[in-house]
Amino acid sequence: MAEPRELRALHFKGAIVSPCDESPTLSPSPHSSSMSSLDCSIEEQDLDDTFEALQQHDRTFGSRDTAGSSLDGKGWPLLRSLVFSPATGLRSESSSIDLEPAICPGVFVGPAEVSGSGLVIGSKDRGFSGNCEPAVVPFHQVYWTGKEQAYMMQAMTSGKISGLGPFTGKCESHLEQVLGVPRALLTTSCTHALELMALLLNVGPGDEVIIPSFTFCSTASAFSRHGACIVFVDSRTDTFNIDERLIEQAITPRTKAIVVMHYAGVACDMDEIWRVASKYGVHVLEDAAHAFLGSYKGRPLGSLGTFGALSFHETKNITCGEGGALLINDARFVERALTIRSCGNDRHRFVQGSALSYTWRDVGSSYAPSDLLAATLLAQLELSVPITAKRGLLWHRYRDSLRDWADANSVVLPRVPTVCQPAYHIFAVLMPSPQAATGESSVSVV
Ligand SMILES: Cc1ncc(COP(=O)(O)O)c(C=O)c1O
Numbered sequence: 001m002a003e004p005r006e007l008r009a010l011h012f013k014g015a016i017v018s019p020c021d022e023s024p025t026l027s028p029s030p031h032s033s034s035m036s037s038l039d040c041s042i043e044e045q046d047l048d049d050t051f052e053a054l055q056q057h058d059r060t061f062g063s064r065d066t067a068g069s070s071l072d073g074k075g076w077p078l079l080r081s082l083v084f085s086p087a088t089g090l091r092s093e094s095s096s097i098d099l100e101p102a103i104c105p106g107v108f109v110g111p112a113e114v115s116g117s118g119l120v121i122g123s124k125d126r127g128f129s130g131n132c133e134p135a136v137v138p139f140h141q142v143y144w145t146g147k148e149q150a151y152m153m154q155a156m157t158s159g160k161i162s163g164l165g166p167f168t169g170k171c172e173s174h175l176e177q178v179l180g181v182p183r184a185l186l187t188t189s190c191t192h193a194l195e196l197m198a199l200l201l202n203v204g205p206g207d208e209v210i211i212p213s214f215t216f217c218s219t220a221s222a223f224s225r226h227g228a229c230i231v232f233v234d235s236r237t238d239t240f241n242i243d244e245r246l247i248e249q250a251i252t253p254r255t256k257a258i259v260v261m262h263y264a265g266v267a268c269d270m271d272e273i274w275r276v277a278s279k280y281g282v283h284v285l286e287d288a289a290h291a292f293l294g295s296y297k298g299r300p301l302g303s304l305g306t307f308g309a310l311s312f313h314e315t316k317n318i319t320c321g322e323g324g325a326l327l328i329n330d331a332r333f334v335e336r337a338l339t340i341r342s343c344g345n346d347r348h349r350f351v352q353g354s355a356l357s358y359t360w361r362d363v364g365s366s367y368a369p370s371d372l373l374a375a376t377l378l379a380q381l382e383l384s385v386p387i388t389a390k391r392g393l394l395w396h397r398y399r400d401s402l403r404d405w406a407d408a409n410s411v412v413l414p415r416v417p418t419v420c421q422p423a424y425h426i427f428a429v430l431m432p433s434p435q436a437a438t439g440e441s442s443v444s445v446v
Contacts, residue, residue, distance in 0.1 A: 265423025
């Protein structure tokens with residue numbers, strides 16, 4: 001890192017917060033006619049409408065309960081385990097602290113520790129004197145819209161459950177419309193969408209690919225598996241994104257692409273990245289796994305590079321269990337991408353009815369998801385704007401509620417540049433030391 005501070009983020013995936021100075025402004029209109037820019041401001045009326053839509057779903061399908069506690073009819077499905085105790089001077093009633101209803105009333109927020117499943121808040125072994133087990137902020141929590149099963153049943157009844165089916169088409173049209181990209185292709189994962197990028201650009205031995213030092217392994221492995229040399233560029237300690245000021249010095253005549261990753265759904269400094277990329281004629285590729293419905297200067301994340309990759313893994317804001325999408329922003333790559341996604345053959349033409357048979361044309365692999373997964377995904381995509389809006393409200397609630405604690409403990413809350421509209425994927429905090437991040441030293445909320 002450029003600064004000595006330890007970059008050890010605690011992720012609250014279901015939560016949301018930011019040091020952005022404005023109040024929550026959110027959500028593009030999925031029906032926006034302007035595809036070149038994402039209108040991320042949200043009017044109060046829009047919010048009312050989105051919440052009304054969600055509440056209607058709650059009424060129709062009942063409250064969702066995936067973490068052992070009920071929704072209590074308030075329609076706050078994503079995050080609800082941060083609890084404050086009177087014992088610590090903080091409060092357990094959600095009404096007074098204005099956080100999610102308590103999973104375990106009386107739990108206090110004490111030394112935080114990271115567990116496999118999330119962030120443990122409060123611990124008896126660490127001097128906790130509360131009257132019940134510590135609460136855990138789940139690492140993530142799926143928001144089921146209630147329509148997934150009906151759509152899956154429809155796919156099963158139709159018998160068309162392999163890739164390139166009708167639900168796949170609907171999901172792809174939805175993504176193209178919302179994000180304003182020329183073509184979106186569903187893939188079996190974000191990792192596979194990144195691998196498709198490498199194949200489309202013929203990445204191979206002798207090529208260098210620049211990636212951020214702080215990212216998920218797939219950002220690198222998708223390119224290194226084709227023989228490229230990965231060149232790491234350090235990450236910023238405020239947004240945790242690639243440090244755009246360090247990219248130019250990493251460019252060589254062998255650089256093929258700069259892969260950016262919009263950490264937590266907050267955009268990288270794309271103006272500077274574009275400046276460097278166009279100066280040296282290299283591709284910008286977006287790992288937008290965290291960033292669906294986030295934007296940079298009003299433009300949707302994933303639509304800003306030659307290609308973008310989305311993830312619909314279980315842990316993401318919008319999910320079908322395992323899944324992803326390749327966003328193609330340069331139409332010249334569409335035909336080849338369709339071929340590579342289908343094992344290197346032109347089955348897509350056969351499916352469209354423009355060819356009587358299909359045959360092997362190119363390299364490729366089996367990157368198209370089953371239409372059963374696409375059916376699940378469509379239900380999620382249809383409510384993706386209100387789901388993101390709700391995450392945004394929770395994120396701001398977290399930020400507001402943790403501000404004093406963060407100040408008192410030298411913890412840095414997330415920062416969002418004013419030109420960025422977050423996707424509210426992760427609420428990450430920068431801890432003052434590795435010990436504090438793992439709970440070995442006390443960073444208390446009191
Ligand atoms: C930044 C980033 N890129 C890529 C991936 C891989 O996504 P998938 O599981 O859909 O392959 C992840 C998964 O968490 C991620 O966080």
